[in-house]
Amino acid sequence: MFVETYETYNAVSDKTLKGKLVVVIDTLRATSVITTALVNGSKEVIPVADIEEAVNLSCNFDKDEILLGGERNAVKIDGFDLSNSPLEYSKDVVEGKTIILTTTNGTRALKKASSSDDVVVGCLLNVSSIAEYIQREDKDVVIICAGTEGKFSIDDIITAGAILHKLKELKPYESDDLSKASYFLYESFKDNVLDIMKYGYHLNRIEKLGYHDDVKFCTTIDMFSIVPKYINGVVKIC
Numbered sequence: 001m002f003v004e005t006y007e008t009y010n011a012v013s014d015k016t017l018k019g020k021l022v023v024v025i026d027t028l029r030a031t032s033v034i035t036t037a038l039v040n041g042s043k044e045v046i047p048v049a050d051i052e053e054a055v056n057l058s059c060n061f062d063k064d065e066i067l068l069g070g071e072r073n074a075v076k077i078d079g080f081d082l083s084n085s086p087l088e089y090s091k092d093v094v095e096g097k098t099i100i101l102t103t104t105n106g107t108r109a110l111k112k113a114s115s116s117d118d119v120v121v122g123c124l125l126n127v128s129s130i131a132e133y134i135q136r137e138d139k140d141v142v143i144i145c146a147g148t149e150g151k152f153s154i155d156d157i158i159t160a161g162a163i164l165h166k167l168k169e170l171k172p173y174e175s176d177d178l179s180k181a182s183y184f185l186y187e188s189f190k191d192n193v194l195d196i197m198k199y200g201y202h203l204n205r206i207e208k209l210g211y212h213d214d215v216k217f218c219t220t221i222d223m224f225s226i227v228p229k230y231i232n233g234v235v236k237i238c
């Protein structure tokens with residue numbers, strides 16, 4: 001097993017992903033939304049890159065079986081059912097539904113990862129489940145941090161560090177099993193994630209927009225124990 005970590009999805013080539021186990025992280029907030037929706041009984045989540053694609057795709061479904069979710073500039077898209085706040089994806093809203101989701105970073109990162117046939121969705125909410133999945137699969141791993149608008153995003157990076165720490169507990173790998181970036185993230189990880197994330201642009205941006213409860217929710221380590229898998233364009237619980 002060799003683990004590489006990339007700070008943004010546009011830093012990864014399709015060639016790098018072939019045959020690898022890929023973990024896509026967008027802790028604030030897309031992969032937290034997807035994980036929460038599936039825990040709360042959503043049938044599946046379909047990540048799409050843009051709004052037009054989301055609306056066109058929704059026409060293929062009966063009105064009562066589909067929900068449109070996502071954001072632009074961190075706020076709900078006009079005409080959509082849900083925003084990119086995981087707190088809106090409650091059981092009474094999402095149970096049994098297909099969710100079409102489009103966000104600025106996370107859904108695009110997932111689309112990028114689709115050149116691998118083994119892609120899982122990670123966030124702070126399911127750190128241990130993702131680490132256990134990596135241990136079981138015992139493959140070379142690429143961790144893709146979605147980043148924010150093409151740049152390093154501390155929330156995703158910290159999540160990668162948390163997964164690397166949990167993985168080491170399960171599978172005492174050596175430092176030369178890690179890329180330089182992965183090794184740095186492992187060595188620099190500290191579990192006071194919220195304090196550290198407060199220095200990040202992304203957390204402050206969504207706090208300023210009033211999403212304080214989202215930040216509290218998304219930074220709760222191991223609230224859930226599921227592994228959402230992205231197969232043939234759809235995310236389901238594996």
Ligand SMILES: O=C(O)[C@H](CS(=O)(=O)O)OP(=O)(O)O
Nearest residue numbers: 028029030074103104105106
């Ligand atoms: O909604 C979010 O948290 C972000 C939007 S922005 O980067 O803060 O504008 O989208 P995500 O794709 O979940 O990073």
Ligand SMILES: [Mg+2]
Nearest residue numbers: 026028029105
């Ligand atoms: Mg994000």
